[in-house]
Amino acid sequence: MLFNSIEFAIFLPVVFLLYWFVVNRSLKAQNFLLLAASYLFYGWWDWRFLSLIAFSSVVDYVIGLQLHKTEVRKKRRLLLTLSILTNLGFLGFFKYYNFFVDSFVDAVSVFGYHPSPNTLNIILPVGISFYTFQTLSYTIDIYRRTMEPTKNALAFFAFVSFFPQLVAGPIERASNLLPQFKKKRIFTYKQGSNSMRLILWGLFKKIVIADNAAIMVNQIFKEYETLPTSVLLVGAFYFALQIYGDFSGYSDIARGTAKLFGFELMINFRVPYFSRDIAEFWRRWHISLSTWFRDYLYIPLGGSRGPKWLIIRNTFIIFVVSGFWHGANWTFIIWGFLNALYFLPLLLTKRNRRNLDTVAEGRWLPNLRELFQMGITFTVTTLAWVFFRAESVSQAFGYFKAMLTNNILPDNFFFFPPYLVVLIGIFILLEWFVFRHDNALERIQTKPAFIRHLAYVTAVLAIIFFMPNEAQSFIYFQF
Structure with a gap:
């Protein structure tokens, strides 16, 4: 369902009226309505992919609880790995499977071998890159002990599928959005x-x-x-x-x-x-994604600490990965690489935070x-x-x-x-x-x-x- 469509122009006021005038006395009922509305909003495009977002929600909800319960370091790492592999596995299959197969065929053809590419007619689920990163940040933050998991499954499922930002962001952190599902909301003029x-x-x-x-x-x-x-x-x-x-x-x-x-x-x-400058541009463009990569990729890689070559490596990694996040095409990777090149002079002269x-x-x-x-x-x-x-x-x-x-x-x-x-x-x-x-x-x-x-x-x-x-x-x- 598009924001600029007739369907949404009907959908939004109906949900709004039900939310504030029918179920307004119960927080649980409001959250259930938002969950149902979000699944309808997403399923309007293709109801079959509702199973993906539901499965991802179940996995990270359960893993979040288990991460909080155990103090065994090995088990905690295993649980986090399971969350990452599940989420990135779905993302990788639906978004990048054909890209990797085609790239492999092109690479080996240089040596005279021409295998038949076994690509699939895969439909890319709308918004999968956004809600995947949103749920990943939840389990990573619990693993880091910077937040506690919620036992409110309804609130968590509504957080993952919240329809205003479900398909194109902003990529919200659980620490910001999830608590808002647990407190009473009041509407004002x-x-x-x-x-x-x-x-x-x-x-x-x-x-x-x-x-x-x-x-x-x-x-x-x-x-x-x-x-x-x-x-x-x-x-x-x-x-x-x-x-x-x-x-x-x-x-x-x-x-x-x-x-x-x-x-x-x-x-x-x-x-x-x-x-x-380009550093200021990236502090102002798609802020939810750039800060996500900063907190969950750049800093864990070492960030701006360490020798200069390591800082340069980390910078190129986040820009190239950011490009690849946008799509399974070499054009996006080159776009990310170009932005890393633009950023490099500022980094080398320590003017990137000027x-x-x-x-x-x-x-x-x-x-x-x-x-x-x-x-x-x-x-x-x-x-x-x-x-x-x-x-x-x-x-x-x-x-x-x-x-x-x-x-x-x-x-x-x-x-x-x-x-x-x-x-x-x-x-x-x-x-x-x-x-x-x-x-x-x-x-x-x-x-x-x-x-x-x-x-x-x-x-x-x-x-x-x-x-x-x-x-x-x-x-x-x-x-």
């Missing part, structure tokens, strides 16, 4: 208004910016061999905005939807394209130095996005080749539709002048009612007017 502002702004970013940019991106990447350099550069720029509007829009809708039910999810994006504050702190506009830094960071990030968007490595390199060898300017400006240029310009200005707030619509909550209502109506009208004929799936649903 302020909470409701904040929820609706988040949802509206998320829909604006998704439908008005991302989906309209996607129309141009799809056409440009399809015809890249014959298009001039300027159009290819615009295509990369459009995709940078598409993936940001698409993914951060989803995160805003997820947070707003969770607020409607009395839950607080972590902020997953903090205007990353206003970053002054920009911990907010750009243009205390000022309306950035100075020339900050503007240059943001421009460079955005440019290299956008070029790396070409590998992320390309369907194959050959297409990505072909795109760059065409960018360097084709004509510079197009014969006409068909690829520069004025309406999209205006929309993107307005969006960037809004992001800049309100980026210290949670979202653009939050900034106006202290303004007169006329201004607030005008902004809301404008956003709604823009969504209706610029909505594509068919609902567009979110990019991160495939991960």
